[in-house]
Amino acid sequence: MEFTENLSTNRASDQERARVLANPGFGDFFTDHTAVIDWTANADGNGGSWHDARIEPYGPIALDPAASVLHYGQEIFEGLKAYQHADGSVWTFRPHANAARLNRSAKRLALPQLDEEAFVESLRRLVQADRAWVPTGEGEALYLRPFMIATEAFLGVRSAREVSYRVIASPAGNYFGGELKPVSIWVSKNYARAGRGGTGSAKCGGNYAASLVAQMEAEANGCKQVLFLDEFNDNAVEELGGMNVFFVMKDGSLVTPALTGTILEGVTRSSIIQLAKDRGMPVTERKITLDEWREGIASGDIAEVFACGTAAVITPIGLLKNGDELIGDEQATAGEVTMSIREELLGIQLGTVEDRHGWLEKLA
Structure with a gap:
């Protein structure tokens, strides 16, 4: 799947990013971009297709008040981390397992399946765009949150025919904070x-x-x-x-x-x-x-x-x-x-x- 890039012209400054990375917490701050892929059902209702894969500036999502996710909770998500290694490269852990679980969740919530390679590529493209946000402190990582939401505006009880898959990223420290203890x-x-x-x-x-x-x-x-x-x-x-x-x-x-x-x-x-x-x-x-x-x-x-x-x-x-x-x-x-x-x-x-x-x- 080919991704287009619309990179932010309002990125955090080096000073702002350094302040966040000095004490990232967990899920409190977010990087400059998001990965997005849209899905639309076929006109006959049989299947559909993913399209418009892109990297765009992080920001609010515009949703119709009747969007299915707001009324029937048709959504799923994943969580994984990106780690910086000693040579400066950035790696993630078992993303194909997360992709497979996302698809199992999608099946249960009547959402479309996403190709595993597209899932992994969405992570890759977002991390490459926001490489400077990967923390380097002990026990720290860039937390990646892929999610899928039903965006079609309607109030009938059925699976949505318009869906958005997205990935956001957040620098993360120790989940429970401070020194590891029972x-x-x-x-x-x-x-x-x-x-x-x-x-x-x-x-x-x-x-x-x-x-x-x-x-x-x-x-x-x-x-x-x-x-x-x-x-x-x-x-x-x-x-x-x-x-x-x-x-x-x-x-x-x-x-x-x-x-x-x-x-x-x-x-x-x-x-x-x-x-x-x-x-x-x-x-x-x-x-x-x-x-x-x-x-x-x-x-x-x-x-x-x-x-x-x-x-x-x-x-x-x-x-x-x-x-x-x-x-x-x-x-x-x-x-x-x-x-x-x-x-x-x-x-x-x-x-x-x-x-x-x-x-x-x-x-x-």
């Missing part, structure tokens, strides 16, 4: 992130919107994230508001909740499973309940617990708050296996550890 997690008893037959396995905004009230409850109780359970399946552990969960067992094996259709299949999750298998660690994807978590911590059968996702990579979990019940230790230190896998994964992403599986893709 976080506290709140158990949600009143809310569910997704249900069976729903959109839990799709990366769509509605799932995150449904998690926000529970996230607010977690924060009110001094926790960084919220844990969702399946109350109809023995309170099986599902996932956090935006992260998958792993358990390091005393016998050296790794356990993570099985994908049941209500859990998002994280790219970081699948990467960790592969790296663990490379080490000879047994990995099991199965049901693990809140009771097993509680009893495993008490008995020592569960040695470490961590969460993972693109934004935070790997974050150790120290304490689980289940109402007044405390499971774990708020003062715990990060586990040895957790940190070892984290360092290996980050090393691959940053180009300091061999990329045995060909996961890296050069962008600039």
